[in-house]
Amino acid sequence: MNTSEISDTELINFVLNGDIDSFEGLYLRYYSSMVAIAYCVLREHHLAEDAAQQAFLRALRNLRSLRHKDKFASWLTRLCKNVAKDMVTAKPGRTKTLEISQLQFPDKINKDDTGQGVRQALESISASEKELVVLRYYDNLSYEQISGVLGISEATIGRKLRKAKRNIAKYLQNNGFWEK
Amino acid sequence: MIMEPDKQEKKLDELISSAIHRKGLQPDFKAWKQKYQSQIQQIKSQTNNVQAPLPAKSNVWRIIMKSRITKLAAAAVIIIAVMTGITQFGGSIDGATVAWGEVVEQISSHTKYKCRQRIVREQGPQIPARQVYHLNLQQRRQEHEDGIIGIIDMRGEDAITVELYPDQKKAVVTKIIGTGTRRDPDIIGMVKRFEQESTEKLGTKKLNGKILHGFRHQPNKHNDFTVWVDADTKLPVEIELKHPQRGQILLLDEFEFDFELDPSAFSTDVPDGYDVKTIIHDHRPVEPREITAEDVRSELNHTAYTIGNLPWIKKLIIVQASEPLSRIGKTYMTGILSDDGNNIIIDQSNMRSYDKEAMMEWILKEQLVMETPSGVKLYTHPRGSDYARIFLESFAKANPDFFDIKNLSEERFTRMIVMPDGTIMGLSANKQMSNKKLQELVESLVEIKAN
Numbered sequence: 001m002n003t004s005e006i007s008d009t010e011l012i013n014f015v016l017n018g019d020i021d022s023f024e025g026l027y028l029r030y031y032s033s034m035v036a037i038a039y040c041v042l043r044e045h046h047l048a049e050d051a052a053q054q055a056f057l058r059a060l061r062n063l064r065s066l067r068h069k070d071k072f073a074s075w076l077t078r079l080c081k082n083v084a085k086d087m088v089t090a091k092p093g094r095t096k097t098l099e100i101s102q103l104q105f106p107d108k109i110n111k112d113d114t115g116q117g118v119r120q121a122l123e124s125i126s127a128s129e130k131e132l133v134v135l136r137y138y139d140n141l142s143y144e145q146i147s148g149v150l151g152i153s154e155a156t157i158g159r160k161l162r163k164a165k166r167n168i169a170k171y172l173q174n175n176g177f178w179e180k
Numbered sequence: 181m182i183m184e185p186d187k188q189e190k191k192l193d194e195l196i197s198s199a200i201h202r203k204g205l206q207p208d209f210k211a212w213k214q215k216y217q218s219q220i221q222q223i224k225s226q227t228n229n230v231q232a233p234l235p236a237k238s239n240v241w242r243i244i245m246k247s248r249i250t251k252l253a254a255a256a257v258i259i260i261a262v263m264t265g266i267t268q269f270g271g272s273i274d275g276a277t278v279a280w281g282e283v284v285e286q287i288s289s290h291t292k293y294k295c296r297q298r299i300v301r302e303q304g305p306q307i308p309a310r311q312v313y314h315l316n317l318q319q320r321r322q323e324h325e326d327g328i329i330g331i332i333d334m335r336g337e338d339a340i341t342v343e344l345y346p347d348q349k350k351a352v353v354t355k356i357i358g359t360g361t362r363r364d365p366d367i368i369g370m371v372k373r374f375e376q377e378s379t380e381k382l383g384t385k386k387l388n389g390k391i392l393h394g395f396r397h398q399p400n401k402h403n404d405f406t407v408w409v410d411a412d413t414k415l416p417v418e419i420e421l422k423h424p425q426r427g428q429i430l431l432l433d434e435f436e437f438d439f440e441l442d443p444s445a446f447s448t449d450v451p452d453g454y455d456v457k458t459i460i461h462d463h464r465p466v467e468p469r470e471i472t473a474e475d476v477r478s479e480l481n482h483t484a485y486t487i488g489n490l491p492w493i494k495k496l497i498i499v500q501a502s503e504p505l506s507r508i509g510k511t512y513m514t515g516i517l518s519d520d521g522n523n524i525i526i527d528q529s530n531m532r533s534y535d536k537e538a539m540m541e542w543i544l545k546e547q548l549v550m551e552t553p554s555g556v557k558l559y560t561h562p563r564g565s566d567y568a569r570i571f572l573e574s575f576a577k578a579n580p581d582f583f584d585i586k587n588l589s590e591e592r593f594t595r596m597i598v599m600p601d602g603t604i605m606g607l608s609a610n611k612q613m614s615n616k617k618l619q620e621l622v623e624s625l626v627e628i629k630a631n
Binding site: 018020023024027028031032035036039045049053056057060061114115116117118119122133134137138139140165168169172178 | 188189192193195196197198199200201202205207209212215216219220223224
């Protein structure tokens with residue numbers, strides 16, 4: 001079944017009526033976004049995928065309790081964040097210190113490692129900006145896709161993303177990672 | 181070097197992308213399904229056996245469970261239901277042992293089984309044992325020690341239970357219409373799912389010359405499963421389910437897998453020569469509409485109430501609608517608009533004596549918040565806000581002019597009303613009410629009498 005043109009609400013209704021395979025449409029639609037969301041918390045690709053997969057399972061289990069089916073994506077996002085946070089708190093041996101903001105960087109920064117600089121810059125911006133940047137660049141999500149997940153307009157996404165990027169650029173420049 | 185703004189932007193995009201971009205991220209739904217196979221299977225079976233969102237006043241399972249023939253099953257079913265909830269909402273998964281995997285494999289290769297079921301209670305009357313024949317997830321036969329035979333068939337749109345009293349040549353046939361296909365709670369199915377739970381090995385014991393291997397699964401303090409399996413066949417020989425909170429133990433033994441029994445043993449046709457009493461429970465959806473107090477009286481099988489004249493009541497409407505909790509059966513809601521703009525609903529619906537007993541048992545565990553001079557008791561509801569929302573939504577659907585759901589308030593609350601004659605009703609209010617108004621309201625409730 002080609003589910004790309006079927007709304008979340010319709011897919012959810014199929015699932016609730018016993019057609020669990022219809023969940024595939026939702027899974028394919030939001031998998032990348034959820035991995036990116038989990039990556040914001042866990043900062044490890046495989047753990048992020050694991051968290052996203054668990055979030056989908058949790059969503060499937062609790063689908064009946066979802067009151068506003070058209071808000072599935074933002075509900076799933078909340079579930080995914082919770083799963084990722086649970087992975088940090090419940091399994092300390094497994095994930096060590098996983099919040100990006102909690103990461104300890106070496107005192108001496110290798111100024112040539114711009115990638116590290118970007119990751120560090122992500123910590124200098126607000127949590128919502130960081131989430132937006134990760135969603136945008138982790139798997140090249142479109143504004144439309146991000147809008148579905150975060151429940152904000154595409155115009156707002158564009159504005160916030162520009163601001164976040166300006167802040168990242170400023171951080172990189174101020175810390176010698178990047179010269180204009 | 182100074183770059184142009186566009187180039188700067190592009191360069192920044194590249195930097196961010198190279199720092200966090202994940203290459204080759206591909207969702208694989210099949211792999212996900214495989215990974216969570218048993219959990220998804222469990223959800224699937226639950227989806228096919230839809231549960232009401234709140235403690236329902238009446239539903240097909242309550243009817244089946246509470247009918248005399250299936251009374252013995254009630255405790256077992258409740259425990260299984262509790263267990264279902266537990267596995268649905270989590271629990272540690274530490275992988276299956278090899279031996280347990282073999283047990284699951286063996287159980288899975290059998291489609292039908294019979295066993296003896298006993299419930300041992302710490303207090304109260306003991307329940308006679310029975311033989312239960314599970315033909316499939318929708319057909320079951322129960323033979324009680326006292327000779328009563330029960331047959332449950334849930335294959336069709338309408339579930340049917342037949343109670344046969346051979347010594348009296350009497351039969352009670354209960355047809356439950358409009359509930360859709362249902363599945364039988366199956367304890368073997370539950371046991372199979374231990375594969376994904378924490379299962380502890382208990383060692384071995386000997387029973388009737390057979391070596392049995394023991395496994396224990398304790399998902400929480402309320403449920404403690406012990407399963408003894410035959411070392412040769414790898415099939416269950418004994419299953420014990422302790423439920424300390426309820427002070428009872430469910431014991432299953434004398435298992436026989438793939439039993440031979442004539443298909444007629446599962447027939448819901450009553451044998452010739454029996455006096456048949458047929459009971460119909462019609463749970464088809466109800467078209468919401470405005471009705472009169474007289475209609476409520478004629479529909480209810482117990483005392484019907486309406487609200488007396490109170491100066492602060494600006495508008496009063498009675499509607500009938502589908503019971504919004506169980507989504508089956510009817511409820512009769514009296515909606516009140518008060519002078520301070522509050523919307524209050526008093527709901528009442530048909531209750532069989534066993535429904536009432538169960539409701540009272542449940543209500544008495546809640547907090548008594550008011551007892552009026554005339555003996556009307558008001559109790560809290562553990563999910564009062566949800567309950568109130570559901571009833572207000574239902575009323576709004578039936579009569580949008582009376583209540584617009586957009587005005588749903590966070591102050592909403594619920595009280596369970598127990599009248600001096602034992603009639604139980606629900607009260608849902610959109611906004612808080614003073615104790616004075618609450619008392620005036622319930623004190624004004626008056627029996628609807630025939631003209």
